[in-house]
Amino acid sequence: MALARLGVVVLDCPDPRALAGFYAEVLGGTVEGDDAWVDLKVPGGPQLAFQAAAGFVPPGWPSAENSQQFHLDLTVEDLDAAEAGVLALGARALDAGDRSRTWRVYADPAGHPFCLCAC
Template sequence: MALAKLGVVVLDCPDPRALAGFYAGVLGGTVEGDDDWVDLKVPGGQSLAFQAAPGHVPPAWPAPDASQQFHLDLTVDDMDAAEQGVLALGAKPLDVEDRSRNWRVYADPAGHPFCLCAC
């Protein structure tokens, strides 16, 4: 028997509304909340939350001597179309050179790493 149930994944960032807007552009959904805490209600999926962290420092990637903290794997049907979309929304490529793999690594506008993964 589980002791708990996952409520929400929370990303610290300098501007919760802006980062929620980025992920709404990627995942769809509705952005709700105030300036310090914003929820992204994703249709048919797990919600994400964004919390104001004025001193936020994004993780370094890749950095063998530092933790990336966490990353999101986002499943896509069309890798190239999804890549174009996330770049247009403000993502930065971190590791996209090997086009033979079924994943590519990016940073969101606050610097959190995430992967686009082919189905």
């Protein structure tokens, strides 16, 4: 028997509404909340939340000094199409790497690393 259930994944950031808007474009869903806390309700998936953090410093990837702590893996049907989409929305590529891999690494507009993974 589990002691708890995962409620929501929360990302600290300088602008919760803007970052929730980025992920809403990537994942779909509805953005709700105020300037300090914004929820993204994703249809058929886990909820994400975004919390204002004064003095936010984005994680580094790869970096021993500003480690990423965690990242999101987002599954996609077409890596090239998904890459073009997230870059157009303001993500940036973190790892040009081997294009034959089934995953690619990016940073969202606030600097959090995430991966697009072929399903």
